[in-house]
Amino acid sequence: MTNSLxxxxxxxxxxxxxxxxxxxISIGGFTINRNxxxxxxxxxxxxxxNLHLYAHSNGTGLDELIGAGCVSKxxxxxxxxxxxxxxxxxxxxxxxxxxxxxEDYSNYxxxxxxxxxxxxxxxxxxxxxxxxxxxxxxxxxxxxxxxDPKIVDEKLIVIDNPFGNWTGAxxxxxxxxxxxxxxxxxxxKADAMGTCSIQGLSFADIEQVKASKQVIVTCExxxxxxxxxxxxxxxxxPFIHVSAVCHVxxxxxxxxxxxxxxxxxxxxxxxxxxxxxxxxxKKYQDKxxxxxxxxxxxxxxxxxxxxxxxxxxxxxxxxxxxKRD
Amino acid sequence: xxxxxxxxxxxxxxxxxxxxxxxGDIVFSGTxxxxxxxxxxxxxxxxESxxxxxxxAIDSLLEELPFAVADPRIMYWxxxxxxxxxxxxxxxxxxxxxxxxxxLGAAQIDKYGNLNTTCIGDYFSPEIRFSGSGxxxxxxxxxxxCIAFMQHEKRKFVEKLDYLTSPGQLEGKNSRKKAGLRPxxxxxxxxxxxxxxxxxxxxxxxxxxxxxxxxxxxILENTEFNMDISTATRADPPTQTELKxxxxxxxxxxxxxx
Numbered sequence: 001m002t003n004s005l006x007x008x009x010x011x012x013x014x015x016x017x018x019x020x021x022x023x024x025i026s027i028g029g030f031t032i033n034r035n036x037x038x039x040x041x042x043x044x045x046x047x048x049x050n051l052h053l054y055a056h057s058n059g060t061g062l063d064e065l066i067g068a069g070c071v072s073k074x075x076x077x078x079x080x081x082x083x084x085x086x087x088x089x090x091x092x093x094x095x096x097x098x099x100x101x102x103e104d105y106s107n108y109x110x111x112x113x114x115x116x117x118x119x120x121x122x123x124x125x126x127x128x129x130x131x132x133x134x135x136x137x138x139x140x141x142x143x144x145x146x147x148d149p150k151i152v153d154e155k156l157i158v159i160d161n162p163f164g165n166w167t168g169a170x171x172x173x174x175x176x177x178x179x180x181x182x183x184x185x186x187x188x189k190a191d192a193m194g195t196c197s198i199q200g201l202s203f204a205d206i207e208q209v210k211a212s213k214q215v216i217v218t219c220e221x222x223x224x225x226x227x228x229x230x231x232x233x234x235x236x237x238p239f240i241h242v243s244a245v246c247h248v249x250x251x252x253x254x255x256x257x258x259x260x261x262x263x264x265x266x267x268x269x270x271x272x273x274x275x276x277x278x279x280x281x282k283k284y285q286d287k288x289x290x291x292x293x294x295x296x297x298x299x300x301x302x303x304x305x306x307x308x309x310x311x312x313x314x315x316x317x318x319x320x321x322x323k324r325d
Numbered sequence: 326x327x328x329x330x331x332x333x334x335x336x337x338x339x340x341x342x343x344x345x346x347x348x349g350d351i352v353f354s355g356t357x358x359x360x361x362x363x364x365x366x367x368x369x370x371x372x373e374s375x376x377x378x379x380x381x382a383i384d385s386l387l388e389e390l391p392f393a394v395a396d397p398r399i400m401y402w403x404x405x406x407x408x409x410x411x412x413x414x415x416x417x418x419x420x421x422x423x424x425x426x427x428x429l430g431a432a433q434i435d436k437y438g439n440l441n442t443t444c445i446g447d448y449f450s451p452e453i454r455f456s457g458s459g460x461x462x463x464x465x466x467x468x469x470x471c472i473a474f475m476q477h478e479k480r481k482f483v484e485k486l487d488y489l490t491s492p493g494q495l496e497g498k499n500s501r502k503k504a505g506l507r508p509x510x511x512x513x514x515x516x517x518x519x520x521x522x523x524x525x526x527x528x529x530x531x532x533x534x535x536x537x538x539x540x541x542x543x544i545l546e547n548t549e550f551n552m553d554i555s556t557a558t559r560a561d562p563p564t565q566t567e568l569k570x571x572x573x574x575x576x577x578x579x580x581x582x583x
Binding site for chain 2: 029030033056059076077078082083086087088091096104105106107108109111126127128129130132134137139158167168169170171172202204205206207265312316317318320
């Protein structure tokens with residue numbers, strides 16, 4: 001969140017500096033796409049815990065963080081890991097075993113909550129969720145909300161449309177703003193100041209970034225400022241929102257980055273299989289996360305063969321005819 | 326004598342759902358069989374229908390079948406790649422939302438077409454936790470027509486949901502209006518046995534069509550709540566043309582049809 005000309009630092013340092021035990025955090029991407037996985041694995045290696053995670057539809061990053069015991073509170077719309085695990089496995093287990101506190105929302109509610117945060121508003125209205133248990137079932141008790149200044153006192157509030165029946169709506173649901181301590185996203189291109197260009201769907205990354213007190217951007221390509229300034233229409237995030245930039249090629253692996261690489265369905269399946277069994281999961285984590293020094297080390301264990309198999313075709317932006325398990 | 330082409334349960338479900346889609350509809354699609362139904366409609370009966378994903382891609386080319394709504398395959402040759410706040414606004418906005426038909430799956434459905442995609446058992450300490458609402462609650466709140474895709478089993482067609490994630494007709498009659506919701510929500514249920522709809526006055530589910538080889542009684546046996554079957558008729562089975570297009574043009578590798 002500075003205007004310094006050069007915010008480029010190593011990922012390890014960025015995580016040490018901005019992600020603390022108990023931080024309120026959000027991560028970019030959607031299920032199996034553009035999750036900031038290098039950052040997620042670094043958080044796990046640094047054994048940061050007690051995180052309060054805000055998620056719309058999260059997937060691989062969410063499940064790794066929960067599986068590693070980094071998350072104690074979760075506000076979420078959806079936890080799924082594509083075909084490999086339609087419901088994220090460690091997420092489901094953590095809830096079934098009462099290991100985390102959690103609260104459910106819809107995708108639009110969570111996106112609007114980030115948007116309210118980005119706009120500096122206390123809340124935004126929507127017509128979603130009236131009559132459902134998303135309104136009535138609170139994961140965080142009133143007492144807990146009262147005692148924690150970082151958690152809003154009410155989950156969701158329904159009011160009569162203050163403009164009468166204008167636009168035909170009799171009631172609206174108010175969703176409270178989210179302003180995370182830290183948001184981490186992975187993008188195709190960034191410059192040293194932190195201006196970002198995202199290719200393909202941006203999901204809720206832009207709102208998440210603009211709502212957040214600190215922002216770490218990891219990028220496939222660290223490019224010259226001149227390259228991004230030639231096409232400002234393609235830049236969704238100006239540098240003023242960004243605290244740190246980390247150049248991490250393949251930084252979203254095993255999730256996809258449009259135009260660069262596909263998701264690795266084989267890795268995701270291996271992860272899902274391991275996640276079902278505590279012993280297997282420990283072996284998995286030791287091999288791929290704790291047993292390596294950084295993301296480069298992780299990719300060495302994964303092997304060049306997998307990296308080649310998911311390489312995107314320049315015409316379509318994904319790996320054409322890739323064998324998908 | 327009428328000859329019925331051989332087909333699988335997945336194939337008849339896909340065709341029945343595709344028949345619900347009208348030309349010009351904007352189809353809110355998930356992955357798997359729901360996407361296949363959207364593709365079948367586009368290729369068979371609704372060439373000007375548009376496939377649309379909650380992640381923000383609209384009218385994607387889909388040269389390969391995507392496995393997730395964030396699959397990079399949906400980003401190729403789309404009319405626009407936007408974001409969640411845009412895609413849900415498109416449905417909440419009546420101008421575009423009234424053209425949207427959604428296809429949703431669920432773990433449980435009740436007699437009013439309310440859906441549970443959250444958990445089995447107690448919400449706070451469930452026996453089984455599912456993925457959660459995603460955009461399901463949003464779209465079922467906003468748009469006039471939703472197709473629920475279900476396997477017809479007693480444990481899925483339940484008297485009382487373990488959690489009400491996405492609104493159908495809530496408690497029937499005018500309860501949707503009373504809650505502040507527009508008319509809409511789940512309007513048709515397509516299963517491996519038949520097609521169910523909802524009574525305009527009571528909001529209760531009734532059997533509209535049963536598939537060849539299935540009796541209304543068998544459907545009742547697989548439904549926990551009571552359901553009116555008195556007006557049910559046999560569904561027209563998939564035609565040779567429908568099956569040919571589905572198999573050859575929509576899923577030639579049988580990634581979803583199996």
